[in-house]
Amino acid sequence: MIKTAETYHVPVLLKESVDGLNIRPGGIYVDVTFGGGGHSREILSRLTGGAHLYSFDQDADAEGNVIGDRWWVLGDNEKPKGEKEERPGTSSGPNTYHLSPEEGDEEEQHDTSSGPTTYHLSPEEGDEEERPDISLTPNTQHLSPQPFTFVRSNFRYLKNWMRYYGVDHIDGLLADLGVSSHHFDDETRGFSFRFDAPLDMRMNKRGGRTAADIVNEYDENRLADVFYLYGELKNSRRIAAALVKARAQGRIETTQDFVQAVEPLFRREREKKDMAKLFQALRIEVNNEMTALKEMLLAATELLKPGGRLSVITYHSLEDRIVKNVMKAGNAEGKVAQDFFGRIETPFRPVNNKVIVPEDDEQQRNPRSRSAKLRIAEKK
Incomplete structure (x- = not known):
């Protein structure tokens, strides 16, 4: 069965989770679970004033949703009229860059054959350590003139990648945890x-x-x-x-x-x-999902600006417990710190006092959303 971006994964709590980011003009936003691109597409549709979105996914199948629907990368609401469908390896003009460390080559290679003025970064094939070598990289913010950058990497390396791109702070981060419908429905992956x-x-x-x-x-x-x-x-x-x-x-x-x-x-x-x-x-x-989740959330806590938002959708109690603890106490164990005077110190304030769950109509349209819980918090 051929998967399109629309069928790869139906985005859960789409409006609620993106609303929770409180998107601002010129802000820097991160979607750490690109998947079918549903949440990223909604975020892109709301970006103004030079805002930028970085989207992460470690699965090469998800990367196909960027290549196959490149107009999403541009943040357009409609595919440009008269544009031909292009695949990797076809020529697409002089203003195209594909950042991908080649086998055995420490220097990033520029490939002018992969998309319209969009930087796509892929870690070296076969490299389990998906951290960029920031010592080799200039501290240049927003390499791409377009509002979108796709990063093929585990989100546990969020902090390293943001440093790679010269981003010290972000305005919001969205995570739709768990497994894409694509993984459950793919007969070859064993999920x-x-x-x-x-x-x-x-x-x-x-x-x-x-x-x-x-x-x-x-x-x-x-x-x-x-x-x-x-x-x-x-x-x-x-x-x-x-x-x-x-x-x-x-x-x-x-x-x-x-x-x-x-x-x-x-x-x-x-x-x-x-x-x-x-x-x-x-x-x-x-x-190693629990460790990756903890590392990503702690990195997000450090990267978020005061007033920045963390919007996270979970699907089982193990994930939800970690997210709740980080939002409550700034650590995965939920241990609340106190200052010298005994005053409680917490990095976030809750935006929603109760968890947000899908409405009945969404659960009927997408039964896999039934266990979803959305928590939103704002950095103090």
Whole structure:
């Protein structure tokens, strides 16, 4: 099935989350979860006065939504009339730059074949360390004359990339956490137990351990911890024991190998729900999602200007707890600091006293939005 930007991922709480940024003329904004580009497109439509948007995504599939719909990059509401559809490798004029560190080359290469006056930065192929080498880069703000910059990287490196672009402070950051619909619906990536696929689950397919590596190489106790901490499964030790037993007969390579090893442990009426939690736990471990989230939120706390907004959508209690703690106390543990006089010090003030959830009509249109929670906070 061919995915378009519109079907890659339906943006959840679109208006509410972007409204929460309180976009200002000339501001610097970041969407750390580009995905299908829905939230970025809405932000771009509101930018004025030289404002700029930086959008992050580590998945090369998401990058295709920038290339395939390049007019989004320009922030236009309509595709320019008479413009031909162009793909990578076709000539598009002299004012086009593609920033991509080449294999073994420390110098950034300018490629005039990838889009209209838009800087696109891609980390070196096969490089798990997606941090830019800021020592090699001039401190030049807003390399692109256009209002959009796409960064193909894990958002945990937010602070480094902003320094790379010479950005000391930002006016707002939006994050739509979790997994894109595209990942669940892609029959080849291993994110869903609905399809028999290689047990992969990597958001970044260019390197790193797969879900199969974890299932086959972690010891029983470590597997049990993963399923208990990230899936909140009470029978995590039985699940781990079943996997160890199954892999003794042969390596667990596919989603169906995995399901068959643990399926007898789930009650029929809860099988789908518990299996979803199990896949969630494995995916979180594969992609180191909780650590990445903490690092990104702490970087955002440092980068945001006074009055800057943090708008975050979560889909499960583990994510939500971290976001709530950072907004409340400035750290993932929720430990509130006090000054010398015992006065409580917090970096944010809440914009919404209660979490915002999708209205009934949105939940009906997009059932995957049902578990979404939006929290918005403003930097003091």
